[in-house]
Amino acid sequence: MAAWTSSKVDAGSNQDWQERLTDSLAKSDGWNTSLVPIVEKLSSGTPLDLHDGLVLFRHPNLNEIGRLAHAVRTARFDDRAFFNSNVHVNQTNVCVLACKFCAFRRSKKANDAYALDIEAYLEDLAKYAPHVDEVHSVGGLHPDWGVEHYEALFRATRERFPHITIKALTAVEIKHISLLSNLTFTETLTRLKDAGLGSLPGGGAEILDDGVRAIICNGKESSQEYLDIHRAAHNVGLPTNCTMLFGTIETIEQRLQHMISLRTLGAETKGFQCFVPYPFLPDDTRLPEAQLATGSEILRTIAVSRLMLNSIPHIKAYRMNIGDELAELALQFGADDIDGTVQKESIMHLAGSTTPLDHDRFQLSRLINDAGCIPVQRNTTYERFELYVAPEPKRRKILRVVQE
């Protein structure tokens, strides 16, 4: 692998991306009339509003939306597509809540309930540790695990695997730990950061609309609490991702308002690094009224995310959820990041994902190359980057041609 660059600014974006975008849009033409005001706003760096988002969602030509999103993505990152070497270790499936879309949670007494103690967690991670530099850990809201448990877990993990960054705990887990330990969000996050937490994943945002939340994830943190927890994380120096679960019962307006809320916080704190939009997967869950997103809708939602979210640098094609084929296409529809090698994952696979789990860097780079992009390995917090150069294929034995 060849060393490429490192940057602490704007998570690896080209510094002059807005100028590049203005230039490239000035040279492009043939936009449908309804898109012209949107192209002008993008060109001048004006954030798109709800009405613009509706135009993008309703526009009949998906490819044109993709072309526009790709122009923005290319201005920021050229053809680079980012990945990392990671593993998902889900520390427990025991959860005091029962979100309607969740196929993962179990009650404490269920036959297949589990809760990894610290040694079991470390043993699990040890199997993958030589090949990864990130552990992604989210889980259920365990009724007995307060801040001391996670402090001990993170300290032990960092001590045994100092090369691994811990990206862990969604907003609702931070809320749950804070309540159990009688701490503010800031106090909890500060203690966990001191114990070794490196960043927060974005899970649990679902749709930031309390009416929708009351139906699909009753009891979870409110929309405002999700934003408050991420703001608190940014303020203590923890970068975070943010997500959107779509294709349940939400309207297009609610999706767009969700994006606008995240964009506003991102502009305020500069702490969101990546937005991860993913569709609801229906297996084994309890949401028969869900709309379910089609492939075209997934690509369109990713493209619209790129166009709406100018304060969040990276848009992820979450291959654990949408599969390798759609993730590859998404790299031409505004996405620039593709989830990593992911040696192990439970939550999406219990909900019906069939995405392979054993991708090595070579396989992932092939997928990225086939999408017309250049694979770049990154660390968890988008500060170190290395251009990934695939090894030469092994020489093949040449078969002799039989002469007649």
Ligand code: SF4
């Ligand atoms: S989504 Fe999270 S909080 Fe909700 S039931 Fe599942 S594990 Fe629990």
